[in-house]
Amino acid sequence: xxxxxxxxxxxxxxxxxxxxxxxxxxxxxxxxxxxxxxxxxxxxxxxxxxxxxxxxxxxxxxxxxxxxxxxxxxxxxxxxxxxxxxxxxxxxxxxxxxxxxxxxxxxxxxxxxxxxxxxxxxxxxxxxxxxxxxxxxxxxxxxxxxxxxxxxxxxxxxxxxxxxxxxxxxxxxxxxxxxxxxxxxxxxxxxxxxxxxxxxxxxxxxxxxxxxxxxxxxxxxxxxxxxxxxxxxxxxxxxxxxxxxxxxxxxxxxxxxxxxxxxxxxxxxxxxxxxxxxxxxxxxxxxxxxxxxxxxxxx
Numbered sequence: 230x231x232x233x234x235x236x237x238x239x240x241x242x243x244x245x246x247x248x249x250x251x252x253x254x255x256x257x258x259x260x261x262x263x264x265x266x267x268x269x270x271x272x273x274x275x276x277x278x279x280x281x282x283x284x285x286x287x288x289x290x291x292x293x294x295x296x297x298x299x300x301x302x303x304x305x306x307x308x309x310x311x312x313x314x315x316x317x318x319x320x321x322x323x324x325x326x327x328x329x330x331x332x333x334x335x336x337x338x339x340x341x342x343x344x345x346x347x348x349x350x351x352x353x354x355x356x357x358x359x360x361x362x363x364x365x366x367x368x369x370x371x372x373x374x375x376x377x378x379x380x381x382x383x384x385x386x387x388x389x390x391x392x393x394x395x396x397x398x399x400x401x402x403x404x405x406x407x408x409x410x411x412x413x414x415x416x417x418x419x420x421x422x423x424x425x426x427x428x429x430x431x432x433x434x435x436x437x438x439x440x441x442x443x444x445x446x447x448x449x450x451x452x453x454x455x456x457x458x459x460x461x462x463x464x465x466x467x468x469x470x471x472x473x474x475x476x477x478x479x480x481x482x483x484x485x486x487x488x489x490x491x492x493x494x495x496x497x498x499x500x501x502x503x504x505x506x507x508x509x510x511x512x513x514x515x516x517x518x519x520x521x522x523x524x525x526x527x528x
Contacts, residue, residue: 238471241464250487255449275454280415306396307421321382336394361514367507404470
């Protein structure tokens with residue numbers, strides 16, 4: 230692997246995670262005027278349109294198998310993941326969801342081992358995973374937030390983590406066909422939006438475009454559509470293509486850390502001692518898991 234591409238892959242993955250870690254601020258603002266489903270639909274329509282403007286060329290696939298991979302990636306990484314995560318947040322505690330979703334790198338490693346014939350997760354990877362989960366737990370469960378099991382919501386969060394792991398596997402397979410990142414991401418968005426249509430027949434959305442006349446609403450939905458969707462999915466897919474599913478997914482551990490830091494900056498929240506140690510443990514787990522992957526790649 231070219232070292233420069235390797236570096237770009239890490240930078241692209243880190244950038245995606247940094248932006249995704251800040252999206253809660255925009256979502257929190259938009260929830261005053263929009264439902265979670267409306268935010269999801271509008272952001273991906275904007276993202277899809279932006280990717281067409283960025284590269285207005287139709288992509289041809291060579292087989293039904295190849296096209297089916299795009300469909301699977303769309304339904305897993307866009308439709309199912311975000312729907313299950315959003316509905317989980319209405320059924321269980323946010324702290325439960327954030328901690329359960331953080332299991333995605335471990336599930337991704339298992340999927341990579343089973344379906345892509347990758348390396349079996351080793352002791353150091355497992356130690357890193359456990360360390361990161363403990364750290365994320367310290368960040369998530371503090372103050373008034375206590376561990377409280379809510380089976381339906383917690384299971385939805387777990388299924389969301391599983392679908393994201395599946396999405397990583399599908400995008401890795403798609404990357405082997407040699408298509409450009411922009412058109413690949415756009416085709417995935419197309420299927421993600423397509424599979425949302427049945428949901429809209431049950432849970433219809435309000436168009437009411439006058440809501441975008443509010444500058445705050447407009448800027449935040451553009452940030453989610455252009456930044457968190459179009460740009461970050463493209464950079465994430467590039468990271469998966471260059472680094473592989475497991476190395477890229479490990480960056481997910483950093484999302485709660487970024488959320489805490491951005492809360493301090495934008496929402497003027499204070500950093501508790503528990504969060505501080507949680508951040509240290511989470512970053513230590515990330516580095517521990519990453520060092521094992523790097524060691525395996527060099528052997």
